[in-house]
Amino acid sequence: MFKKIDWPLLFIAMIPLAYILKGALKFEITLMLYLALYVVFFYNITIKKESFFVHKIDILFWLWAVVMLVGVIHSPNQIQGLFKTTKFIFLAYSVVLFSRFFIRREKDSEKIIYYLLYASVTTEYLVLLDFFLSGVETFRYQAFGTIVPIPLSMLGATTFAITLILFSFKKITGRYFLICMLPSIGILGIAASKGPVISLIVAIVLLLPVLIEKMNIKTYFITILSIFFLVQVPFIANSIDTLINRFDRIENDMSTSIRLNIMNAGLESFFSHPLIGEGTAAFYPDTSHNIFIEIMSENGIILLIIFLIFIILGTISYFKFLLKKNKNPFETVIYSLLLISLVSLMFSYTYVDHKYFFLSIGLLLVFNERTEKLNGLG
Template sequence: MDFSFRPKALKICLYLFSLLPLGYYLKLGQSNGIKDVTLFLYLIMFLVVGIKIVILKQSYYFVKVDVLFVLWVMIMLFSVLYTPHQMSGLYKTASFTTLGVSLIYISRALIKQRNDILVVFKFLLINSVLLELFIIIDFFIHGAPVGRYRFYDVHPVPLTMLGAITINIALLFFMHKQLSILKACLYILCGAITAIIGASKGPILALLITFVLLLPYLARRKEFVKLVLIIVFMSILISRIDFISGNIDYFLSRYESIDTAESSEIRVDVYENTWRYFAENPILGVGVNGLPGNYPHNVFLEVLAENGLLLFGLLMTFSLILIYIYYKKLIRKQGDTIDILMLSITLLSLTSLLFSWTYTQHKFLYFCIGLLICSYNIKEKQA
């Protein structure tokens, strides 16, 4: 007997799953809006997973790479014992486990066909664009202020990341004939404006690096010329929008003054201090959340300083796995539309962590890691 969810119920579950990476934006940042929307969405998904496994007796699976995530959490938990900030360290570990890593395991109970992954990305794109329209309207209502715009209490870094994710998905969807040119231009416009008013350098640099990495694949496709023309057309169009012209100038000025900007000088000081903490505790680090101030906006330095070479080894192992997938799917031409979508956002997310944000809060990363594992398992069963 088939105990799987009916198609409509499955689509609802996939839709709710696509909202999980957007929970931070939906609750309007750290302290405003629908305060428990993130927790509420996760509780629903945990309940769905429980029903599917316990009541509907749906099979569940684990893979070898799960060892990485289990060890990662165990090392973080162990470091809580010696970190100078135990309560905040415990909170960071719990947040990483329940709101980050859990995405990897929730996806396995929902994704049974590779087409489900495509449906999730379509939902994610639509939800992101609707959210960005709300952000742009709010920006306009507040007089289109020049600078790094804060949508309520949403930090500019994840705000810019949201725009970069939308641009990434919309361009690839258009290239793979999943979007008309009109919809693609509209979605790219919303993503670009959101990224510009967020004005964070890291996610945009990551987006550019990601598309450079995708060039071996993109250049082989006959739609590549159309893709380039859309990018040129949208760049000209956006530069002509009056109400964000000041923000465009500000946005570009942040790159032009990258060597002399105060934020860059502060970031270099943070890097140096973080490296010093690692040098003093190279094996175990200072403990989770043990750095003074905030995270160093670089995933490698954050991991080295907080949990030392012990956790850094796991990060490098994951990086090597990702490089192998990149080589197999792009260089050896074994990837299809879904593979490129998952891989591109994973690369975008991981690359952005070299410049900004912290790995424990980057839900887009774990969202796509989960989908990559689901896709691999489905292909293995079909082989």
């Protein structure tokens, strides 16, 4: 599809997959990707004199980092608090910066989505290969013996969404739809993680008006028939049964009970220290498994207000997108990634480790900046 590989864009697209690929390749690919991007970033700015403009949204990220740094001072786990803040600045916020710096043209936005799809599908097939070779049971499969189910399920959810949207907009053929959808459904099944599945369903529901508008009878038929036959594949059928069973017994599910207890403890901590919280990474090694509770309990109302501003801006942007007459397929993919990421952060993850979340923010900023420039020219 693309005659020449754009390596910085490929590396950015691989960042959300690096944790899983590290298990598959047995070396620290995460740091390698970031190091390569930082080197090219500073080379282009200092040697090639390429321009980079600060966006008003950067102020919110800077304030976020400052609040986290202040939180380190009164945190009972100062070393871990400093480590978390460093990760936020150099591994999370940097994804937003890299996206805005290296995506210069509309074609670049398309490239990075396709790179993400191809890299994700390749990673999924590597995971499935390990699954079959290991001969393990389907329940809560850990890839390569180290990768926990949640990021695996997140991989399946995001790839499912990208595949469905691009097929709906006729950006990939029926053959590629099947090639990409098979491992996505398989990964969702063998990981059997509830949060990403719920996130995927919410994202599809919220984007349903767009999908209905773009799909024709043939696309509907192929999509429904393909998914129906894919879920009949024995290992997928068994895995889905396991996943459904987890939802059926959610009231007695141990992981759900543990998370609810942690969430309650986080809320109690917030009410004890509402203004500035307990401190950054105060509850290490535990995490609240909910981005709102994590923010409130660690850094109080101040950081909560900053995050709510992000939510408000994102909500406004989403409704503006829905009101557009001509929906862009790649913009639709970006919103799907943002919705899946945000909803998944209500159930799991610590936000500094959620690279899909920050990648989707970066891509959305790029897209909105380009739209603003076009409207200005108009």
